[in-house]
Amino acid sequence: MQKIDWLTGRAAPYRRPIWDVLGNRFDFQIRLLENSRQFHCRPGNRPDDWYEFGLRGADTAFVPTKRLQRGEENYYLALRSPVRRGVDGVILGGWESPAYWQALAQLKTSRRPVRSVGFYESTLASQGHKNGPIAAARRWYFRNLDAVVVPGEASAEAVAAMGVDDHRIFVGFNPVDVDWIARESTRSPLRGRGHRFIYIGQLVPRKAPLALIQAFAHCRDEADTLTIVGKGELARAVNAEIDRLGLSETVELFPTVSYQDVPALLARHDTLVLPSLTEVWGLVVNEALAAGLHVVVSRNAGVAPSVADMDGVHLCEPEREAIAQAMAASRASWAGPVRTPAILAFTPQRFADVFVRALNQS
Template sequence: MKILIVHNILWAHYKATVFSELHRLASSYKAEVHVLQIAQSEQSRALLGKPDQLPDQYSYELLFDTYIEQVSTPAKIRALVARMRAYRPDVLLLTGYYDPAQIALMVLAKLSGIKVVIQTESTPVDQVRSGLKEWFKSRVIAMADGFFCFGTPQANYLIQLGVRPDQILVAQNAVVDNAKLRQVYEQARPTRTAKQAEQNLPPANFIYVGRLAAEKNLTALIDAFVQARQKAGNRANWGLLLLGDGPEKGAIQAQIDRLGAQDSVKILPNQPWYRVPQTLALADVLVLPSLSEPWGLVVNEAMACGMPVVVSDRCGCAPDLVKNGQNGYIFDPARPEELTSCLLRFIDGHADRQAMGRVSSEIIAHFSPDTVAREMLAGFVKVTRT
């Protein structure tokens, strides 16, 4: 069985971890796996630096050494069609149904007798939906033989669009490298107090990790944190860390200055993903307050480090990863008072951080690259036998 995977950008390090696991396990399934990476990265990640050079082991080709936005649709179609014809796969995995080039490749694959699997992270609430767009999407996905979904909301959305439940080959394939992240985190923990003092940080901290962008709802997070501190008697032992960069950085810093919260809310320099656990080790609770988030892999990262999480219900990961009141809290971003209440539970000590962290570790153990790779290979086998 020959498996060809089309993936948008080489930058996505956790996908590389899964691809490496697929490569490692493929021989057990009498399969071989090859990945077509369309481009090096995307322009929205330019501030995050160059893609990491990591020792991932899998077979791939980089089609265009540039940002994906700079690759025209005709160029993508020509390159993808040429590589598919040369490789002659039994099954094709596409990582989206929104790209005209991948839709064209899917049509050609179906005409050539090649089975098609689509991987999707879309949910009903991550974007504004229109009737015409949803109709077209349902026509596109009707051509696929099977689907890999980030999680339960994604699987349910596909079923709403007409996909049969038995076509959901993998229902939860959003993973990070749990073991590597936990190792870095544990190595950093012994120096936590010293590092906090060095950076003038409080002994306990909430942390957000990601782009500083409008859809991340960070202005509401800062307001909620300031209000929670005030309700708790303005306790000085809690801070808020914002790790990342992005177009809203200037506005966020202005808000911090306007509120007089410079001592408790700090923007930290962006870090490569493999160093993020070193900063997580300075904090106690991850907060992801997004207005729109197909999944939210940073929640996986924090849980792999044994941390409680506070997550907006607009994040695709919330139903699968957050057990409300057990390893953290889910809140409605349209009701900012809910976020304030969640933060206050930690500040006033009503939430048991240690117990919640243990539950996070237990939940995330089921979301591992090895498990997902095995389920994906079993899915490829299933579609090729139908």
């Protein structure tokens, strides 16, 4: 049986289904650059159970690291070897941290061939550095991998732009556990006459929560409601904007919600709105579609081109007027939850197969 490591920062719960599939195929271990103590010391905008939900039952090991935080980002320096001895392949879940470069150097100097597979989610729109030394380092890193797995065509375009050959790019569809979400999202009875909008995400500038509130004020019918779930640096500004627009009776705020409660929360709403200025993917869109909701999603989100043709999807520019128009269009076309969401075909099993091909194709 092949011995495969997946090196990543945190035990993200939405990755667990993929890890479970790979764990059934390989001698597979998740190598985490951040332990539970480090996470709880500064979890950022994640709920308390987020990390543990991703760990349950998984074969994991913690790589001792020095962690540096800058804004939303975490960077890790490995204090010992990041991957196991004798591995046949390693999936590198990032590139920005020194630990990933340390792992790549370990693989390249190994006496036996070890397959290096990168996992890259950013798009040309969401990349932070277009030129200069950081962009050059990123190009070098990905050109020196044996394969790169991407979650959609937008990410594939970004990897190709780095000069990675097409035959080394493996394109999948970024999944969540759609079966679990569909099963757990039991619909609640309709509450009144209004349309129920929801936003789940960080309250940070790139997510455009203030534009969302302004758009809701602009397009709402009298009985419509908006639920905002998240925390971040704009929390006070969000509250102030709600008060300024006189929306305190129709906008409900929650700082966080446990990951296992997300399906039930989605099921109490009709349309998810993700109006981000930049968004690597936007997995909450997958979750909302699996729960039968409509979604209003910014064209700047990596998920947008992959779901554009699905029922209930309304794309928009990340501007107040465009967001409001898309929200109104979603409300006008709402006829109850989508009965057989197309997103259900894009399972973790299907995406895991892409990693298997990338690990084995020479």
